[in-house]
Amino acid sequence: MKKLFVPFLLLFVLILSACGHNETANTNNASETKTETFTYQSETGPIEVPTDPQRIIALSNGPNVLALDGNIVGIDQWTNMNPLFQEKLEGVEVVSEETLEKIIELEPDLIIAGSEMKNIAKLNEIAPTVVYTWGKLDYLTQQIEIGKLLNEEDEAKEWVNDFKERAESAGEAIRAKIGEDTTVSVIENGTKEFYVFGNNYARGTEILYQAMELKMPEKVREMALKSGIYTLSSEVLPEYAGDYIILSKNLDGDNSFLETDTWKNIPAVKNGRVFEINTKAYTYSDPITLEYLLEFFEKSFLNN
Structure with a gap:
């Protein structure tokens, strides 16, 4: 009787041990998959x-x-x-x-x-x-x-501090070249209308007006600074044009205005001081967009 009892007892212990091991493994797997x-x-x-x-x-x-x-x-x-x-x-x-x-x-x-x-x-x-x-x-x-x-707060802060420093430095160089009182407009063409922008409506406005401290024309400041955007007709467009123009151009839209006398007679156009950007690409103010625009503005203003 003893000979039968000992193997049975050993088998029982092994089964308990295996169950305990599986339960522990399941617990560990659950803790590993639990989202922090x-x-x-x-x-x-x-x-x-x-x-x-x-x-x-x-x-x-x-x-x-x-x-x-x-x-x-x-x-x-x-x-x-x-x-x-x-x-x-x-x-x-x-x-x-x-x-x-x-x-x-x-x-x-x-x-x-x-x-x-x-x-x-x-x-x-x-x-x-x-x-x-x-x-x-x-x-x-x-x-x-x-x-x-x-x-990723540390990474975000590091980029912000670095970008501010680089944009401010570029602004100093640009103002030194074009003059402290020289004005810049950001203009976008729509279907039949135009838009001018304040200092916080993407299209590079944050860089130009906030970081670089370039000046906007007084008419733009009056109509677009508070609202961020102002809609106007082609007839009054020259009143909102700065000494330099950043033209946010819709490549798929009607750009026939570029051939009109109204556009061609704007001093910035006559003097070759119009820098074009793609409307579809620059309607955000994230780091990827800002990095592209910072490089574009530096090259455009400093090499013009």
Whole structure:
């Protein structure tokens, strides 16, 4: 009887040991796959977000995320159409706040949206959703805020400090060459109208007017500084033209205005002081866009 009992007891012990080992392994696997989070202080209040998000849906602020090498799986159509980002967005799905089923299929662990967007509550049910109000933060603070969200605040701050220093230095060199009182307009052509911009409406306005401290024409300051943008007709365009013009040109639009006497007789046009940028590429104020524009402005003004 003893001979039978001992092997049975040994077998029982081995089974218990194996069960205990499997339970421990399962516990370890669960802890390994559990997502680490932290509390991000958003403009709508504290929210738990992943410490290292791997599947980001960027319905807004996509370019800011790309500048920090964020792992984007879904992007808005406007950012996707921008030629500056197409290489980085290869294979990324185009989504909107209304394509909820598509967003669910992408299994995001973080969603970034604009505060004006629809379905914020529903988006929050899919994944932690952080919203930003356009224009509430200045262009550099916005990048630092995205850095905080992605747990990359130090990297964002380092870029901001370096960019400010380089842009200010370029501004000093440009003002020394063209004159402290020389004015610069940023003009964009629409279908039948034109737009002039203040100092915070992308198209390089933040660099030109804020960082470089170049002057805008008094008429532009009067009509566009507070609102950010002002619409005008071709007849009054010369009144808003500075000594230099940054022309935000829609390459796919009607550019016949370039052949009109009104345009050709503007002093900046006559003097070869018009620098063209692609409207589709420069409607954001993220680090990728700003770096391109800073280099463009330096070359354009200093080598003209």
